[in-house]
Amino acid sequence: MLFAVLATTCLLAHAADTAHTKTVAIASANAAATEAGLETLRKGGNAVDAAIAVATSLSVVQPEASGLGGGFLALIHNAATGKDTFIDAREMAPQAVSTADYVNKDGSPNRDTSLNGPLAAGIPGSPAGLAYMAKKYGKLPLKVSLAPAIRLADEGFHPTRSLAASIKHRADVLGRYPASSAKFMPGGNPAVSTDLFRDPDQAQTLKTIAEKGAPGFYTGIVAEEMVRAVKAAGGTWTMADLASYRAHERTPITVDYAGYKVITAPPPSSGGVAVAEILNILRGIDLKNMDQVHRIHYLVEAMRRAFRDHNEYLGDPDFVSMPMDMLLSPFYADGLRQSILPERATSSSWLPAAHAPEPGMHTTHFSIIDKDGNMVSMTCTVNTTLGSAFVAGKSGVLLNNEMDDFALVAGKPNAFGLIGGSANAPVGGKRMLSSMTPSFVIGKDRLAVIGSPGGSTIITQVLEGILAFIDGKNAGEITAQKRIHHQYLPDRIDVESGSLPADVLGKLKAMGYEINDRESWGNMNVVVWDKSTNVKSAASDPRSHDGLGKVESIH
Numbered sequence: 001m002l003f004a005v006l007a008t009t010c011l012l013a014h015a016a017d018t019a020h021t022k023t024v025a026i027a028s029a030n031a032a033a034t035e036a037g038l039e040t041l042r043k044g045g046n047a048v049d050a051a052i053a054v055a056t057s058l059s060v061v062q063p064e065a066s067g068l069g070g071g072f073l074a075l076i077h078n079a080a081t082g083k084d085t086f087i088d089a090r091e092m093a094p095q096a097v098s099t100a101d102y103v104n105k106d107g108s109p110n111r112d113t114s115l116n117g118p119l120a121a122g123i124p125g126s127p128a129g130l131a132y133m134a135k136k137y138g139k140l141p142l143k144v145s146l147a148p149a150i151r152l153a154d155e156g157f158h159p160t161r162s163l164a165a166s167i168k169h170r171a172d173v174l175g176r177y178p179a180s181s182a183k184f185m186p187g188g189n190p191a192v193s194t195d196l197f198r199d200p201d202q203a204q205t206l207k208t209i210a211e212k213g214a215p216g217f218y219t220g221i222v223a224e225e226m227v228r229a230v231k232a233a234g235g236t237w238t239m240a241d242l243a244s245y246r247a248h249e250r251t252p253i254t255v256d257y258a259g260y261k262v263i264t265a266p267p268p269s270s271g272g273v274a275v276a277e278i279l280n281i282l283r284g285i286d287l288k289n290m291d292q293v294h295r296i297h298y299l300v301e302a303m304r305r306a307f308r309d310h311n312e313y314l315g316d317p318d319f320v321s322m323p324m325d326m327l328l329s330p331f332y333a334d335g336l337r338q339s340i341l342p343e344r345a346t347s348s349s350w351l352p353a354a355h356a357p358e359p360g361m362h363t364t365h366f367s368i369i370d371k372d373g374n375m376v377s378m379t380c381t382v383n384t385t386l387g388s389a390f391v392a393g394k395s396g397v398l399l400n401n402e403m404d405d406f407a408l409v410a411g412k413p414n415a416f417g418l419i420g421g422s423a424n425a426p427v428g429g430k431r432m433l434s435s436m437t438p439s440f441v442i443g444k445d446r447l448a449v450i451g452s453p454g455g456s457t458i459i460t461q462v463l464e465g466i467l468a469f470i471d472g473k474n475a476g477e478i479t480a481q482k483r484i485h486h487q488y489l490p491d492r493i494d495v496e497s498g499s500l501p502a503d504v505l506g507k508l509k510a511m512g513y514e515i516n517d518r519e520s521w522g523n524m525n526v527v528v529w530d531k532s533t534n535v536k537s538a539a540s541d542p543r544s545h546d547g548l549g550k551v552e553s554i555h
């Protein structure tokens with residue numbers, strides 16, 4: 001179905017792309033959010049204003065994945081200056097964070113406090129990040145860019161099947177907290193797709209932000225209500241934690257590969273460092289003309305080495321010093337490439353020491369190009385499905401469970417099987433490491449805006465998407481292509497179910513690989529602009545049925 005939409009919009013875009021009209025393109029994980037972005041562009045907004053409309057609408061219609069109570073990482077391209085910049089609206093630990101809160105009496109990790117309820121929640125970054133973007137890079141006031149989200153929350157919408165399933169899946173934890181039950185299980189029953197789902201409390205909070213900007217969320221009655229609710233349920237947030245939160249603007253990571261420039265996320269994301277390291281390792285290897293077995297072999301060995309470094313070195317750049325010169329150096333990558341055995345898997349245990357439940361599908365990415373060529377690549381999250389499942393009282397704000405992205409218990413895996421050490425240990429005011437990898441891929445006459453959710457798999461999805469784009473694939477093909485994933489530990493290749501022929505699987509096993517057949521993962525949203533024909537295309541991941549990639553002419 002999505003392909004039909006894509007194909008039609010591509011044709012329309014092609015037909016309409018004359019000197020008198022200019023096209024815009026948006027791909028997001030929810031059709032109402034894509035429409036909210038287009039509405040904002042029609043009102044004269046630029047890509048940043050559209051991103052704010054999409055992100056806040058997703059907070060309402062896709063709360064299982066992201067929201068005001070979460071954080072985001074975004075890349076912005078400013079067509080007028082030609083500059084790229086990175087907005088870090090990642091959550092941070094409250095000052096009173098204590099690792100004791102995440103350990104049971106017997107010393108084992110407490111997975112309940114790490115993932116459920118207010119102790120799991122970092123101080124949200126999204127409202128500060130959105131207000132910062134609007135002021136510095138947007139054209140419209142928040143009142144205009146937040147209008148679609150406020151309308152959706154006030155008037156209501158039919159929950160997607162994914163939202164209804166998420167509520168059912170998290171019903172036990174939602175049921176612990178009265179405000180969570182009231183929002184997601186009105187009358188005691190999990191909301192279903194036929195219900196009209198309204199969210200008046202979040203609508204009110206959005207209106208306060210629209211009027212007062214970030215202070216409307218981080219100070220005053222919304223903040224007081226969130227702190228009251230968090231404390232009453234055993235959390236540690238204070239008004240000072242909220243008032244001290246700031247979004248940061250950082251310099252993106254760039255790496256040249258095969259004639260393209262990849263612009264991607266710096267720490268506190270590990271994604272860009274890992275993507276750059278993998279591309280540097282792959283440099284000079286003729287992946288395109290290689291048989292499938294060896295192509296997978298070299299990809300996986302590069303992934304394994306980059307994820308080892310991820311676990312060892314990366315964290316919040318404001319708290320830890322990281323050997324970035326080494327990690328991004330082509331010479332370092334040369335050494336790693338040399339260590340790949342041509343016909344045999346490297347066991348992760350052979351590498352200097354630095355595991356995994358199935359990642360959920362929650363977090364959301366969208367990609368936007370406006371008529372002037374401004375671009376936004378933005379990944380927003382509350383971490384796992386419906387975050388902490390804790391709604392902070394009458395604020396209507398569903399809090400994230402991003403504290404689990406810290407290495408809360410050294411050496412023990414988080415929800416994505418990632419193991420960290422001191423670089424990613426929790427400290428008051430510190431940002432937890434992220435895998436979110438919003439990226440641009442810039443070629444001589446084609447470019448792509450790309451990203452996806454999926455915890456640790458975000459990094460390998462984006463990498464494989466970048467390689468597909470460089471191989472000449474279009475937006476639809478990039479989102480649809482089958483995926484593989486390796487993250488050093490657990491030491492196995494995740495293969496999207498049924499995607500590899502038996503002989504390829506047999507040969508990989510003979511080389512020493514463990515293969516893990518996995519259900520599909522990710523929810524990629526890609527926009528591609530071919531400047532030689534001036535055709536834009538947008539595609540939403542066919543693994544989800546809720547997304548929409550759409551190209552439209554703006555006069």
Ligand code: DON
Pocket residue numbers: 359360361362363381382383384402405433434435436453454455456458
């Ligand atoms: O920032 C991160 O890396 C995670 N909180 C992202 C979580 C995620 O993608 C969950 N979705 N599948």
